[in-house]
Amino acid sequence: MTNWSIIENVISDDALFQVLNYLKEGKRIDFECALRCMISDDIVALGAMADMIKREIMGDSVTYVLNHHINYTNVCKNSCSFCAFKRKPESPDAYIMNPMDVALRLSGPELKDINEVHIVGGCHPELGLEYYCEMLDAIRVLRPDIQIKAFTAVEIENIARIEGISTKSVLIALKERGLKALPGGGAEIFSERIRNRLFPEKTDAGTWLKIHEEAHQLGIKTNATMLFGHIEYPEHRVRHLLMLRDQQDKSGGFQAFIPLPFIPPRNNNNGYIQGPTGMDILKTISVSRIVLDNFPHIKAYWVMLGLRLTQVAIHFGADDIEGTVIDEKIAHEAGAGTNKGLTRDEIEAIIKGAGLIPVQRDTFHQEMEDVSG
Numbered sequence: 001m002t003n004w005s006i007i008e009n010v011i012s013d014d015a016l017f018q019v020l021n022y023l024k025e026g027k028r029i030d031f032e033c034a035l036r037c038m039i040s041d042d043i044v045a046l047g048a049m050a051d052m053i054k055r056e057i058m059g060d061s062v063t064y065v066l067n068h069h070i071n072y073t074n075v076c077k078n079s080c081s082f083c084a085f086k087r088k089p090e091s092p093d094a095y096i097m098n099p100m101d102v103a104l105r106l107s108g109p110e111l112k113d114i115n116e117v118h119i120v121g122g123c124h125p126e127l128g129l130e131y132y133c134e135m136l137d138a139i140r141v142l143r144p145d146i147q148i149k150a151f152t153a154v155e156i157e158n159i160a161r162i163e164g165i166s167t168k169s170v171l172i173a174l175k176e177r178g179l180k181a182l183p184g185g186g187a188e189i190f191s192e193r194i195r196n197r198l199f200p201e202k203t204d205a206g207t208w209l210k211i212h213e214e215a216h217q218l219g220i221k222t223n224a225t226m227l228f229g230h231i232e233y234p235e236h237r238v239r240h241l242l243m244l245r246d247q248q249d250k251s252g253g254f255q256a257f258i259p260l261p262f263i264p265p266r267n268n269n270n271g272y273i274q275g276p277t278g279m280d281i282l283k284t285i286s287v288s289r290i291v292l293d294n295f296p297h298i299k300a301y302w303v304m305l306g307l308r309l310t311q312v313a314i315h316f317g318a319d320d321i322e323g324t325v326i327d328e329k330i331a332h333e334a335g336a337g338t339n340k341g342l343t344r345d346e347i348e349a350i351i352k353g354a355g356l357i358p359v360q361r362d363t364f365h366q367e368m369e370d371v372s373g
């Protein structure tokens with residue numbers, strides 16, 4: 001039984017009493033209430049509410065996965081204004097990995113313990129479905145033990161366009177070749193005005209949600225992200241959360257929500273976007289936990305938060321810190337100052353250092369047996 005009353009003593013922003021009352025009564029947080037949270041500076045109270053919800057679901061546990069990120073190409077036909085990763089095909093440092101090389105990346109003895117591969121890349125203008133199927137086939141042959149989480153909704157739409165087939169047909173084909181889950185990238189922020197300004201060629205919000213719904217109907221689990229701290233307003237963040245919550249009510253296949261703070265240094269083409277403060281990041285994670293009552297997990301993505309803030313975030317509503325990652329490129333090309341990967345021991349030390357219990361999970365957030373000896 002949740003003892004909400006103890007939070008009354010820490011609330012300093014009176015507007016949050018209504019939020020607390022909603023939680024006490026088991027009522028859903030509506031737009032006005034969510035906006036009150038998002039504009040409040042009372043992160044102690046918001047964090048306490050979010051932590052209480054997190055503890056109801058996960059107790060003291062915080063999960064992580066032993067995984068490897070692979071970015072198969074940096075060639076992209078789009079020109080999102082925040083992206084430091086994309087290259088034009090003629091660029092001297094453009095690359096495309098052949099499918100077998102993607103699989104071979106997973107074959108080293110140092111990767112024998114990983115149980116997930118996370119694969120994303122640019123929207124290559126010519127790579128058709130066959131390339132992606134060959135990649136999945138090669139991975140299944142070399143590492144049949146690994147769960148494949150791959151290709152954002154933006155990439156799925158790109159493949160469908162190249163092939164002239166539906167996005168659902170693409171998902172069906174990839175599922176047959178072993179695709180288990182979609183990552184949550186490409187959601188950015190669901191305001192069409194902001195999308196048109198910052199990433200005009202990217203999959204629109206309705207199509208992004210439709211592709212995730214199709215995946216859920218096919219039994220493919222997915223995640224969802226939100227890129228925040230650029231030119232959006234609190235209202236945009238709240239609408240984004242509520243659109244995801246509505247979609248989850250309909251199709252039910254989202255596993256985790258991942259709030260991604262905008263990283264300014266090398267993305268900052270116009271020189272005026274600074275990115276969110278640590279306070280804003282913690283608040284956004286807390287509000288996500290409070291509003292997304294039908295999302296099982298909220299992730300603190302250590303690559304973009306940094307290790308110290310991640311330790312705080314797992315007391316502000318997040319219950320998962322992603323994984324070992326190993327060779328992340330996209331956030332690091334944008335200027336993320338974190339390591340490109342962590343070991344199991346380092347991940348566990350982060351969680352234990354925050355006074356919580358590390359639990360290894362698989363792609364579907366199922367607890368793994370401890371095989372580390």
Ligand code: SF4
Binds near residue numbers: 077080083084085122
């Ligand atoms: S963010 Fe993704 S879709 Fe946009 S330019 Fe970069 S790689 Fe391409």
